[in-house]
Amino acid sequence: MRRLSIGFIPLTDAAVVIACAERGFAAAEGLRLDLHREVSWANIRDKVNVGLLDGAHMLAPLAIASSLGLGHVRVPLVAPFALNLNGNAITVANALFEAMQATGEDLAGAEGAARALGQVARQRLEDGQDPLTFATVYPFSTHTYMLRHLLAAAGLDPDRDVRLVVVPPPYTVENLRSGLIHGFCVGSPWNSVAVEAGVGRVLLLGSEIFARAPEKVLGVHARFANSEPGVLAQLVRALDAAARWCDQPQSHEELAALLAEPRHLGLPRDMLTRALAGRLKGAGEAIARSDVDFLVMHRNGANRPDPAHALWIYSQMVRARQAQFSADAAHEAMQVYQPALYDGALGTHGAPSAVEPDPVGTRFGMPFRPEDIEGYLAEVDRG
Amino acid sequence: MTADPALRIVIVDESPLRAAILEEGLREAGYRNVLRLPERHDLLARLHAIDPDVIVIDLEDPSRDVIEQMFQVSREVKRPIAMFVDQSDSSTIAAAIDAGVSAYIVDGLKKERVKPIIDMTISRFRAFARLREELEQTRTELEERKTIDRAKGILMKMKGLDEPQAYALLRRTAMNEKRRLVDIAQSVITAAELLK
Numbered sequence: 001m002r003r004l005s006i007g008f009i010p011l012t013d014a015a016v017v018i019a020c021a022e023r024g025f026a027a028a029e030g031l032r033l034d035l036h037r038e039v040s041w042a043n044i045r046d047k048v049n050v051g052l053l054d055g056a057h058m059l060a061p062l063a064i065a066s067s068l069g070l071g072h073v074r075v076p077l078v079a080p081f082a083l084n085l086n087g088n089a090i091t092v093a094n095a096l097f098e099a100m101q102a103t104g105e106d107l108a109g110a111e112g113a114a115r116a117l118g119q120v121a122r123q124r125l126e127d128g129q130d131p132l133t134f135a136t137v138y139p140f141s142t143h144t145y146m147l148r149h150l151l152a153a154a155g156l157d158p159d160r161d162v163r164l165v166v167v168p169p170p171y172t173v174e175n176l177r178s179g180l181i182h183g184f185c186v187g188s189p190w191n192s193v194a195v196e197a198g199v200g201r202v203l204l205l206g207s208e209i210f211a212r213a214p215e216k217v218l219g220v221h222a223r224f225a226n227s228e229p230g231v232l233a234q235l236v237r238a239l240d241a242a243a244r245w246c247d248q249p250q251s252h253e254e255l256a257a258l259l260a261e262p263r264h265l266g267l268p269r270d271m272l273t274r275a276l277a278g279r280l281k282g283a284g285e286a287i288a289r290s291d292v293d294f295l296v297m298h299r300n301g302a303n304r305p306d307p308a309h310a311l312w313i314y315s316q317m318v319r320a321r322q323a324q325f326s327a328d329a330a331h332e333a334m335q336v337y338q339p340a341l342y343d344g345a346l347g348t349h350g351a352p353s354a355v356e357p358d359p360v361g362t363r364f365g366m367p368f369r370p371e372d373i374e375g376y377l378a379e380v381d382r383g
Numbered sequence: 384m385t386a387d388p389a390l391r392i393v394i395v396d397e398s399p400l401r402a403a404i405l406e407e408g409l410r411e412a413g414y415r416n417v418l419r420l421p422e423r424h425d426l427l428a429r430l431h432a433i434d435p436d437v438i439v440i441d442l443e444d445p446s447r448d449v450i451e452q453m454f455q456v457s458r459e460v461k462r463p464i465a466m467f468v469d470q471s472d473s474s475t476i477a478a479a480i481d482a483g484v485s486a487y488i489v490d491g492l493k494k495e496r497v498k499p500i501i502d503m504t505i506s507r508f509r510a511f512a513r514l515r516e517e518l519e520q521t522r523t524e525l526e527e528r529k530t531i532d533r534a535k536g537i538l539m540k541m542k543g544l545d546e547p548q549a550y551a552l553l554r555r556t557a558m559n560e561k562r563r564l565v566d567i568a569q570s571v572i573t574a575a576e577l578l579k
Contacts, residue, residue: 041451042448047480049473049476050480051477052481138451168448171445
C-alpha cells in the first residue's frame with residue numbers, strides 16, 4: 001500500500017482530505033494517507049517544495065503564486081483536484097457593525113453593506129482617526145481578493161483608505177477583541193468562533209460576493225505529478241469519492257465529529273455541523289446568515305479544476321498589484337489547474353454542465369470576463 | 384571570518400530559551416545587531432521599523448504567514464524575497480525545515496554572507512531540540528521510576544515479598560505478557576486502587 005504524506009491547515013474545508021484518509025476512501029484506492037497538521041500556509045508550501053509532504057490542502061492562490069514565483073522562490077505546483085468552492089465569510093467587530101447599522105443602509109444585502117462600510121471608513125478618515133484595519137489569512141488568498149472586491153465596491157482604495165494585514169486564523173478572535181483589527185475575511189469556522197465569543201458579527205458570506213469562488217485545492221509538486229501519474233490518479237479518485245461523501249447532508253454529523261477531534265480541528269462539533277450546512281449564527285442564538293452554497297465540496301462539478309478560476313485568481317493578483325500583468329504569466333497560471341489529470345483519473349470529459357459566462361459568479365460589481373482579461377482589468381477598478 | 388557584524392538579524396521566537404541560545408550563538412559568531420522579538424503583537428509594524436536583513440523564525444510559529452505579507456507588495460523597494468537566498472540551494476532549505484527553522488532574507492544579500500547564519504541557526508535549533516528531548520526523557524524516566532516503586536510497595540505489602548522479589552515478579556510478568564515493566568506496574572497500582 002503506497003503511503004503519502006498530506007498536509008492540512010485546521011479549517012472546515014480540510015474535510016475532504018481528512019475524510020479521505022480516515023473514512024476508507026484512500027484505502028479503497030490502495031493508498032494510505034498520513035495527515036500532517038500544519039500551522040502556516042508558508043509551511044505547507046515549503047514542505048511540499050522540499051518533499052516532506054507529497055501534497056497538501058492549499059489555498060488555490062498560493063499554488064499559483066508559488067508556480068509564478070511571486071513573493072518567494074519559484075516552486076512549480078500542480079492542482080489536479082479542487083477541494084472546495086466558497087466557505088469564507090467577512091466578520092466585523094461589534095462596534096463597526098453598529099456604526100454601519102447607524103448609516104441606515106440595509107445590511108442584509110451586499111450592496112447595502114458595501115455602502116455602509118464606505119461611509120464609516122471615510123468618516124473615520126475625515127475625523128482624523130486611524131483607518132479601519134482588516135485582516136486576511138495570507139496575502140495570496142481568495143480571502144484577500146474578496147475583501148478587496150468589497151472595499152472597491154464601497155468606493156474605497158484597499159491600499160490607501162484602510163489597512164490590510166495578515167492574521168493567522170487562531171489569532172483572529174483575540175485581535176478583534178483587542179481592537180487591533182476591525183474585521184476579517186477568513187475561512188470556516190473562524191467566523192463562527194468570533195461570533196460565539198461575542199466579539200464580532202458576520203457581515204457577509206463569501207458566497208454573497210462570488211457565487212462560485214475557487215478556494216482550496218490539492219497542491220502537489222510538479223515533480224510528483226510527472227514522476228508518478230498513476231499514484232496521483234489514485235489520489236484524485238480517492239479524493240473525489242471522499243468529496244462526494246462529505247457533500248451529502250446526511251454525512252454532516254459524522255463528518256463534524258471527525259473534524260472536531262483534537263488531532264484535526266479541535267473545535268466544537270455543533271459549530272462545525274452548522275458550518276457544513278452553511279448556517280452561521282448571528283448575535284445570540286439565531287441563525288443570522290444561511291446559504292446552502294456557503295461551502296461546496298463536490299456538487300455542480302466543484303472538484304474539477306477550472307482553468308478559468310486560475311485565470312480569475314491571476315487577474316485578482318494583478319488587481320491587488322501583487323503581480324504585473326503579462327499574457328505569459330496568465331497562461332502559466334492557468335497551467336497550474338490541470339483538469340486533464342482530473343478527467344484522466346475519473347474518466348470524465350470536459351466541464352459537466354453549461355458554463356456560465358462569469359466562472360466565479362460575481363454578485364455585484366463588474367463580472368469577470370475570462371475571454372477578455374485585459375479589458376476586464378482595464379475597466380474593473382476605474383472610477 | 385565570514386561573519387558580517389553589521390547585518391541586522393531579528394529572532395522571532397516565543398520560546399525564550401531557544402531565542403537566548405540563538406542570540407548567544409550569533410553574537411559569538413561576531414554578529415552585533417541581533418534582536419529578539421518574543422511577542423507576536425503587531426509583529427509586522429515592528430519588523431518594518433527594525434528593517435532587518437535576516438529574520439529567523441520557528442517553523443511551528445503561525446506568524447510565518449504574517450511575515451510573508453512583507454514581500455507580497457511589489458511596490459516596496461527593500462523587502463525580503465525568499466525564505467532563502469538562492470533557490471538552487473535546496474539542501475540547505477531541506478536541512479533548515481527538517482530542523483524546524485525558517486529564515487527570511489532581504490533581497491540582494493549574497494549567499495556567502497547568509498550561509499554561516501543559516502548553518503549556525505540550524506545547528507542551534509537541533510541542539511535545542513536534543514536538549515528538550517533529553518529533558519523530556521529524564522522526566523519520563525523519573526516518573527516511571529516512581530510508578531515502579533509504588534507497585535513494588537503494593538506487592539511487598541499485599542504478598543509479603545521483599546523488594547528484589549517484588550521487582551522480579553513485576554519483571555517476569557512483563558516478559559510473559561510482552562509488555563513494558565512500567566505498564567505492568569501501572570496495572571498493579573490501578574488494581575490496588577480498585578480493590579481498596
